Structure formats: structure tokens, C-alpha cells
Amino acid sequence: MDYKTVTQQVDAVIEASLDGWIDQLARLVAQPSISAQGVGMTECAELVATMLREQDFEAEVMPTEMYPVVYGEGNGRSSRTLLFYLHYDVQPPEPLDLWESPPFTLTRRGDHLFGRGITDDKGHIICRLAALAAVRQVLGELPCRVKFIIEGEEEIGSPRMPAFVAQHKEKLAADACIWEFGSVDHDGRPTQSLGMRGICYVELSVKTAEIDAHSGLGGSIFPNAAWRLVWALNSLKDENERIRIPGFYDNVQPPTTRDLELLDNLPDDSAKLKEMFGLAGYVRGLTGGLEWKKAAVFEPTCTICGLESGYQGPGPKTVLPATARAKVDFRLVPDQTPEEVLTKLRAYLDAQGFTDVEITFLGGGRPARVDPDDPFVRLANETAVEVYGKEPVIEPIIGGSGPNYPFIHELGLPLVSAGIGYPGGRAHAPNENIRIPDLINGIRHTARIILRFGGITP
């Protein structure tokens, strides 16, 4: 059978089996798996393993210090191996009153399917299984070997993934990897995300006394934890957004000419985002265009995610706080590392006299990117054109973070995105949803990547 016949038959199987896969998705959504709250995690890992076995894959639930990783594998015609990275954990469903249907009951309204995790990431688990099943049904076997690594801590920062990958390097050995997500943009164009910024998330805390004091008593003589924190934070970044930690920018690699070319081809979302978030404007006078796009993803950040000290209720309370805390998130670009940020941050705070500011590391991961001209990336882009009828939007790196570093640099894999998302999907928010046509296209795209990777090419 030639490529065209195979893909036509695969598409037909996908169409015919869709309702069955939506039922499978409903089954998966119905099992809560909230990593942040420790709800249903083992049960969901077992369910995912069962679903892999029902598709004739070998599956094992591998314990970690926290939530298990589901590992799966299956043989195919060639010995080339395609790895699927996915996760079975979901964000907490709260606030519950904003859901229009119960979060853990898949609910169809028109062309939309609603439920917690339906796009992030349970829908993608089903997308991969449906694509593999369709390909196998048409070919009688898979055209390549496949492996699955489906973790349970992605929504809490994948803290154990780098060590897990390093520990199971041989078991996870593969030739290419399909990442956990993929989506179309506002114009229905598929997106191809080639990298992610790293992250170093810390809590800065100060304690200046055992108990709060009355501000009339201590105001001019007691150290104040809130002031210490404000001064320490102020020392980290100036009002022009320049991070003041010495050496912070040392390992920043500027975008290449190829990166800038890709950025330039991206749609300019500056006006859309400004409106969506109700911003008066962007920092540093950025107004859109290439400079704005570069700033958005090719620069490291130092973001205060939270501040807490003293009295926060209504009206006045004359208290001098004994403790103060800030959550601070550094986004890192290649080749920065969370380890160097921690070291440089500590040294700088000490040098500035802020030895009283404690740093607690809450999670991190390195930035990592795939070569935009890798053959596997080209394969993913070509198959995207087949399915979507549009050239993909290629993002050389995105602003967010994820555990792609060990896959790219430890396992040496090219990573591509392919999937079922769209901009209205409300991942992490109430009424998380997908559109059925996107689900179908995501399965078709995944199937074509499997086919071509397995040597069935036009």
C-alpha cells in the first residue's frame, strides 16, 4: 500500500473509532488525578497502565519518591523507536462554581468536550492511543517500536523527571519523541514548539522577630521583615527590568539568524494579548514586532509570583511584621541553569547584606531547544500541512517551561509537538475543553508522524 492509501484508510479508521475513543477519554477524565492535592494519583496511574495493556502494549507502573511513572512499550516492524512523553496528572479543578458541568465528568456540548485534563493532558494520551490503534489496524502491526513515559508530576513542575530519565536512560532509549502537547492557533494553523525556557522557582523569606510587634512600639527601632524583603527584592531587578545579579546574563545565548527568521514569521499577538489581559502597555516601551517577540521568549526573567507579610485584611492594622515571604520565578534561556541562578542569587544577596533572606528552592529545570532543521521536525511540519492544509507556526522557543531538557540532552532526542489543543481550551482553568475537529486532526497528525517515522512515506 502506498502512503496515500494508508493514510486514507487510517483516517477512515479514526473516523469510525472516534466515539469509542471519546468513551475512553471519558473513562480517563472520570478518574481524578490531582498531583497538587494528592488525589487519585495511584488509581489514575493504574488506569493508564490498564489502558495501555488493553491496546496490547506492555505497561508497568514505576514507583518514584512521589507519584508513579507509567512506562509502556510496544514492538513494530522497524527497530526505530518513537517515544511519547505525556502526563496523567491534572490541575486542581477549583474554583468549582465556575464549571458549567462537573469537572470529572466528560460532557459534550455541541462540538466541544469539557472536563478537567481533557486537553492537558488526558486528551493527548487518548490522541496517541487512537493514532497507534488506527495505524496498527490498517497495517496489521506498528511500523516502528514505541515507548511511553507518562508521568504524574508535570503539573507540579516535574521535579523528579530529570533524575528519572538519567536513571532509566537505556530503558527510555529512542530515536525521536512526540511531546505532550500541540495545538492550532487563532487562525487554525498548527503550531510547532521547538523549545522551552528553563525555570528556577524560589521562595525568599525573612524572619526578623519571634512575634509581630505593635507598629507604634517598634516602628523606628525594630527590624521589619517586610522592609527587609522589599529591599532584597528591589536589589534583584531594576525598574528597566534589568536583573542585577552579577553574572546572571553570562550564559545567555542570543537568538540566531534562523531564530529571528522564525520569530519574524510568527503572528504578532501583542495587540491581542494586551486586550486579553487589559494591559496599559508592555514593559520597556515594547509595542510589538520582532523586538517584542524576542523579549517575550529569548530573555530570562525574574518574576515576583507572590508577596505575603503582616496584615492583609480590610482597613488598618498597626502591626510590624516578624515574617515576610515572596515567591520568585526565574525563567531561563539557553544555556542558563537553575543551579547557577541559585548560586549567584545567594552570593549576591549575601554581598548586598541580605544574609537574613532565606532562599528555598521550590523547583527548576533547564531550558532546552531542538534544531528547527532536524529531519524529525521537518517530518512533523510536513505531516501538519497534510492534515491542516496550512503551514505550521514554528516557535523556536516558548516562554513556558517543561521537562524537555533531559529528553533532548540526556536521551539525545528531537522533540516535536502535535496535538488537539486550541487557544480557547482553558487548560488549568474552569471549563477546560477541546473541539472534536481538533481531536480528529490531532489523531490524524500523530498517525502520520508514526507512519513516516516508521518508513511509510509518500
Place this chain on the structure above:
Amino acid sequence: MDYKTVTQQVDAVIEASLDGWIDQLARLVAQPSISAQGVGMTECAELVATMLREQDFEAEVMPTEMYPVVYGEGNGRSSRTLLFYLHYDVQPPEPLDLWESPPFTLTRRGDHLFGRGITDDKGHIICRLAALAAVRQVLGELPCRVKFIIEGEEEIGSPRMPAFVAQHKEKLAADACIWEFGSVDHDGRPTQSLGMRGICYVELSVKTAEIDAHSGLGGSIFPNAAWRLVWALNSLKDENERIRIPGFYDNVQPPTTRDLELLDNLPDDSAKLKEMFGLAGYVRGLTGGLEWKKAAVFEPTCTICGLESGYQGPGPKTVLPATARAKVDFRLVPDQTPEEVLTKLRAYLDAQGFTDVEITFLGGGRPARVDPDDPFVRLANETAVEVYGKEPVIEPIIGGSGPNYPFIHELGLPLVSAGIGYPGGRAHAPNENIRIPDLINGIRHTARIILRFGGITP
């Protein structure tokens, strides 16, 4: 009758009537009057008026925009008028589980009486009534005219007191005033507080977007409310505690030689406070002594009382906050005013580019002091020696704030403290209490001030 005989008889009446006055205190404590929560306020104002009438004073409950003021008056032998400033509102009783007996039930354990408001300020209302009753019983009439102003908003900053005093200047006209408090120190010495710092309490708030953003998306391009607030706060005070608002110190009057003499005579509580609050040390290398005492009360402050922005829960959350708020309390020394602070603060923030930082005024009052050599102050000190057998500790000004300004400067009154408190009284905290010997001494001291003010002198 000479002064000695009168005071002996007055003391005897106080002794004999003590149990009855403790019953009256129990009656007053049993009526909650939590201004911060709006609980029982009108009921308590009516009860206080009833208790004044039961003592043959005229009393009226005067409405304000919020909680009524109880005004009372009574005639006496001379036309000189003594004004009592008191308040009937109390702090919230929470946290309730830390009370060893119900907060609104006066409970006696050994020599201590427990209950919310027992020292601040219901015990002082009873102290004044008991002293007046004893004096009247011995003399057959009061030796002077008396007036009462018993407000219901002291615990929320007395926001309407300056206007109330200005509006009722003639009605409140008097020759001297006994303030709402008074206490002995750790060594059993009575304290005489001659002034209070003023206060200007503001909330600073920033809003940079309509909704929070993902820190991966907005970290390097979106304005961040928490950062704006940190930078704005940092601009207000440097790490050496110097307030940077131009002109902030213009109207600060340095302590006089007499003030420094009084300060020098005060006990040095620096080691005690350091231990009590678990401080590593004081700001600016202060270690006690006169410099420490001066800094504690004769300098204005800028205290961050609270900070709030973004995510404050456990672990990491990668959010870029749309809003941030700080509570900031400026303590003022003569001749600073809250009005000038507000004006200068706004002008400075604007000049620094922080036009996006909103200032909400949450309350304020001017600093005010009484001349330490005023004859009425001397009278209060001399009678304190009679009762306590010890020279009083004279504080030229204290670090806290209260509505003394309109009494001193609008009504032109000397103010003295006399009362029933002690350092273990836990005002504002669970298990608020007084000691019965302090109650007796407070009543005796108040009675002697009334007698001498009314012309009955040794």
C-alpha cells in the same frame, strides 16, 4: 476636713465599695462592643449612658456617622471642669481558643480579673465612676464640674474624634482632662505619658492588568503589579531607615533639653524588648541608652504593616500578579501632620514615575504633647507618689497614637494618664486582665486628682 482626712475616708469608701464596682465592671464587660466588627455598639453606648445616669450624671448618646459618642456631665462645688476621655469599644476577642475563660464574662482568678476590655478601656470607665462616687460620698458633692466623652471608635483609630471635638467645642469646654489609660511599669512605678505620635495610615495598591497571567507568558513583557509595588515601596525608605520623601522631615521638632532629661530618667527597656520579641538586634546599630530611647519615640516612621500579591500558598505557582497591595503606617512626631504626608507622598510617587500606585487613606491623626511642667501634670505626678509610694516614670511622648490632638490643641487642655493597667494586661490579646490591687490604686489616684483639681489640697 483636711486633705489627709478626706483621702483616708475616700480610700475607705473605695475599699468598701470595690465588690460593687467589680459587679458593675462585669455588667459592662458582658455587653460586647466590637467596633471593628460592628457588634453590640449601640447597646453598649446605651448601657454606658445608663451607668452614668445611675451615678446621677446627665448622659446622652450622641449619634455620629458611625458609632455614637456617650456624653456625660455633672456639677460640682467649683466651676472648674475636669473632662474624662474614655472609650466603650473593645478589640475583637479572636482567637477565641486562646482564652482561658469566656471573653465577655468577667472571670476572677486569684487577684486577677479577666475579660475583653477589662483594661482597655471598660476598667477605666469603672475606675473613673468609682473614684467620683467615693469622692461624692465623702464630700456630699463633687468638688468640681465633670464631663465625660466616651467614644466607640477608639479601637478603629478614632476617625471622627477630631471633627467631633471641633463641632462640640463649647459643650466639651473644660480646664483639664484625664486620659483613657494609665498603668504601672514592671517595677510597679506609675507612668505618666505626656504625648503620642501621630499617624498616617495608607494602603498603596497597584493594578497592572485585569487578570493574572502565566509567568511563562508574561514574565519578560507584562508589567507586574508586585514589582511595581516593590519598587515604589523601596523608593520610600532606604536601608538605613531614612525616609526618602522630600520634605518629610521638614516639620520634625527635635526633643528639647527637658525632653532628653526625661528620656534619660526612663528605664532602659532595650534588653527586655529584644528578648521579648526575639530580635537579633535593633536597626541602625542602636543598642539601648538615650539614642535608642530617642529613636523609639522622637522619630517619625514608615512601617510596612502588610504586603499582599499573587500566590501565597505552599509550593510554587507560576503566576504573574495583576494586583498588589501594601499597608503602610507613618508615625508622626510634632509638628508633622497626616495631611502633609499624604500630599508629599503623592507628589513624590508621581515624580518617581509611580503614578500607577494608588494611595488610599485609611486613617490618621496628628501628634500632640502636653508640657511636662504644666501644673495639672505636676498635680497628677504628686498624687501618684501618694498612692504608689514611688516617683512616676514620665514619658515625654510615647510611640503609639491616639486622638489626643484635638483635646490638647482644640480644647486647650492639659492631659494626664492615671489608671489601672500593668505590663501583663494583654490589651488587644486573649486573656486581657487587670490585677485587683492596680484597680484599687487606679481608683485612688483618680480620686486624688479630682480632689486636688477641685481645690482640696494638702
